[in-house]
């Protein structure tokens with residue numbers, strides 16, 4: 219299954235679930251990453267990490283290691 | 292002090308998601324001037340104030356740091372949640388006003404929903420509606436209020452529009468609640484369950500589908516023409532998913548470009564630091580002239596004697612030598628303020644997260660470190676936004692290495708000394724170079740200290756970087772100017788008394804105990820007699836006794852006890868160094884001219900005994916290097932103790948950075964000499 223960390227530049231995806239075992243999962247959900255939401259990878263930083271994802275109309279910068287717990291459909 | 296009448300007044304607490312406009316509203320209601328910044332995490336401490344009497348609400352108002360939810364992850368969030376559940380002084384709030392960014396309704400409604408189900412009395416304030424209106428949308432207060440069962444008020448924090456409605460809602464809420472009511476606040480533990488989060492967001496999505504409305508035709512006249520193009524966003528399908536601000540996306544295409552992004556970052560930072568010098572130069576000359584004139588006025592109108600020396604050499608030159616650098620500090624604050632309010636800082640934090648994480652820091656360390664270039668004290672407190680304890684302590688550890696504004700006078704003096712007068716641009720480059728060197732060396736130091744981080748910080752935990760990137764906004768100039776004014780005033784008020792105090796102490800040390808020296812007067816002119824008296828007086832002064840003690844430490848780095856005395860006084864605050872230097876060297880200067888500037892007395896200063904030039908290129912650069920590394924600020928030590936909760940880190944900082952400063956100066960001075968630069 220793909221995760222948000224594997225999105226390409228300007229690619230969209232729909233969240234299927236959040237991996238609860240990740241220590242950041244609660245904070246990620248509090249920021250609005252919940253199942254069913256459409257996300258889009260807006261840009262990547264120069265070193266490819268962190269990435270900026272658009273969620274619910276806001277840009278959130280997040281490390282790839284953390285975006286990895288956002289599972290996509 | 293809380294008096295009994297105060298306690299009877301209701302307590303209103305402002306909480307809300309980061310960057311939603313809490314502090315803007317707090318300033319509006321209280322008439323205070325706390326800093327507002329377009330960066331999530333600008334407030335890290337709670338503030339209390341009475342509400343301005345013109346609003347007719349007798350209540351205590353609290354501003355708090357931004358929180359995403361009621362379960363805190365970092366210290367600033369804990370401050371906010373604590374101020375809700377058990378304010379250290381005031382208890383539980385009677386009323387909670389929560390600010391919500393109306394462009395981010397579907398994320399920001401989480402907090403009010405949690406607050407309401409925890410049992411707080413809540414008023415929701417919708418901020419940034421002006422930005423939403425530019426997208427052709429507005430939120431129905433009535434529908435939202437019905438869906439959440441609490442009052443909803445629209446307010447523009449920048450233009451103050453809508454404030455009457457908030458006052459009205461606050462008053463009617465306070466009446467309804469009754470101040471004596473016991474509140475039944477449920478601790479928010481249930482949210483530990485992640486399933487609840489999903490359910491809450493589902494409820495929010497249902498509410499959201501209902502509350503957005505198009506800005507009515509007749510209201511559209513108030514919007515400026517550019518917004519009409521953005522009307523595309525009105526079509527229903529986008530409302531739920533809602534795309535980020537178009538202009539922001541366009542700007543980010545460049546500023547967060549994979550290749551250009553980092554280059555732009557470096558250019559922005561570079562311009563910030565080099566511009567300080569060349570923009571300020573004409574202003575500095577003006578202030579300098581003013582004080583030189585003031586000084587000659589004193590010398591012309593008073594009898595030469597100890598009192599005149601004290602006033603002219605000590606106080607006027609001392610104050611002048613530091614005030615000369617106020618323009619630079621103002622410019623630094625203005626540039627940082629513009630950067631902060633534009634929304635770029637969060638991008639900077641994102642771009643530098645990866646490199647910083649390699650040396651054990653975090654992207655969130657960036658903003659505290661950058662504000663460390665203005666002053667280490669607020670910077671150390673700002674590190675509270677870093678959730679991971681080890682990264683937070685490490686950031687605090689490294690902040691004193693950022694070249695704070697108190698070091699500017701020292702650098703500027705030595706640069707002015709080093710460069711030819713007709714080439715001010717060289718000064719800008721040199722200052723840029725100093726900042727560059729100090730940044731590079733703090734990276735190296737951080738990298739080395741990171742190797743011992745387990746020993747020093749004894750804290751682990753997972754590292755995280757999740758940061759909201761706010762929409763770009765045209766900086767609010769009045770807020771930037773206001774903040775610059777306050778910080779500069781603070782700088783002068785802090786440095787002023789310190790300079791006066793040290794001038795007095797130093798003057799005392801150089802004049803006593805031999806106040807009336809006996810010298811051979813026959814065959815000398817009065818000017819020469821004065822010089823002889825000075826030399827004689829100084830030789831047997833307390834200062835020179837003290838100096839002989841530190842001379843052994845100063846000789847290896849090519850300096851003498853007079854610089855040493857100034858360096859010691861700089862430990863109270865770095866600004867004092869320049870004024871101390873000015874006093875000691877004027878008192879000890881052998882040149883006849885009374886009106887000599889600090890620069891010329893430095894040029895003429897000779898080493899005692901050998902008569903060699905004291906301020907050579909090598910020693911001047913050595914001094915700059917010393918100031919880059921040394922931790923010479925007692926307030927920083929005190930704040931570091933408070934924020935790290937112990938003496939271990941502040942003491943290590945003082946010891947490591949001072950030893951490093953001495954070592955690096957030794958290497959620089961002797962290295963330069965080895966290559967033939969005296």
Ligand SMILES: Nc1nc2c(ncn2[C@@H]2O[C@H](COP(=O)(O)OP(=O)(O)OP(=O)(O)O)[C@@H](O)[C@H]2O)c(=O)[nH]1
Pocket residue numbers: 307308309310311312313314315316326327328329330331332333334335355356357358418419420421422446447448449632767770
């Ligand atoms: N356009 C617009 N800008 C606003 C409004 N309210 C606040 N701002 C701006 O939004 C930014 C953030 O405001 P702050 O008051 O610092 O936000 P805060 O909630 O205190 O933020 P933190 O302390 O970081 O949690 C500033 O640049 C303000 O000038 C508003 O109603 N409209």
Ligand SMILES: [Mg+2]
Pocket residue numbers: 313314315327333334355356357
């Ligand atoms: Mg604030």
